[in-house]
Amino acid sequence: MPERLTRVAHLFARLPGVGEKTAQRFALFLATADEEVARDLGTELATLRDHVRPCDRCGNIAELAEGAQPDEPVRCAICRDERRDKALLCVVARVQDLLAIERSGVMRGKYFVLGRLLSPLDGISAEDLPLERLRRIVKDPEAPVSEVLVATPPSVDGEATALLVAREMASLGARVTRIASGVPHGGDLEFADQVTLGRAIEGRKSFG
């Protein structure tokens, strides 16, 4: 393979879930497909971060305003939305989770994106999470948060992260809640795993 193509494959391998073989497949495809496929993607990516960045406050994706100054703080559409309930803050692991919760239409508060979960196996510890930034938002005197809803996934790492966040928030006077875990809507009990079923039973609620 030409060196130029090897370089492109290496860059593709930085994408999440893309191994060496897949990265090579992408590079070969772009070297042989219609010319504009590589050019269009390249042009968009080269300038992507001049237009889209993480929100300085919450970590959600934010679109930069036309003619924004480089030192201007970046705020996402949700952080700028004055109709949102500032007293309710939903903590998620990834932007994808935020987007999924937004699609449900149920969350009327604001968000905080951790960007990652605690993961001893991957060497990710408490210091790698933006907990100081989270703390500053929760105890902001101008807009104090009264409820922190932890919406990390119900996995081992997600639960460990939820416990950590709850512990960190304990002294700040906000109530910390956790999303419910159980059998998914439309899910078949027969095919639910044991942990999910166990939690669905432990988390049972009275009718009415």
Place this chain on the structure above:
Amino acid sequence: MPERLTRVAHLFARLPGVGEKTAQRFALFLATADEEVARDLGTELATLRDHVRPCDRCGNIAELAEGAQPDEPVRCAICRDERRDKALLCVVARVQDLLAIERSGVMRGKYFVLGRLLSPLDGISAEDLPLERLRRIVKDPEAPVSEVLVATPPSVDGEATALLVAREMASLGARVTRIASGVPHGGDLEFADQVTLGRAIEGRKSFG
């Protein structure tokens, strides 16, 4: 999602095997990862095709010479290699297959990349294959091909394509051969599928 990011996701979805979800994941990753990840990939891709193109003769990847004219024919390193046997032409489906055969070190001839296989289900018929270009190479009076080795994969589409190529080459005076199909080296007979085992037995050879 910002419109800009949706556009990037659409462009990623053109890559082979990348669905909508994966494309969105790539776009979100690049919008939140270190800035240079998107910029480096973008810069390389935007100019990729100024440096790497399909060989006009065989379809293999070719690196453009420094200062090459736009109307200059593009030739890959294998087509330019005078030590290669011009009388033996190996027909493959994809550049990846060519690279795999090159790694084996056994092929001393030249190649021809079809780019795709016959596939009635995907609406790909004989007219979609570069058979006219293949024919011109095989009957080139300056370097006639005496053996066309068809190395398309031993799948339904690969076999149908091999038969088509054999039929098209029949009148040109070249011998048409097919790579052997059987139990792979190091493969366990217990886990080989029925068709592979059947072919391995049908294609059996005498010792010595």
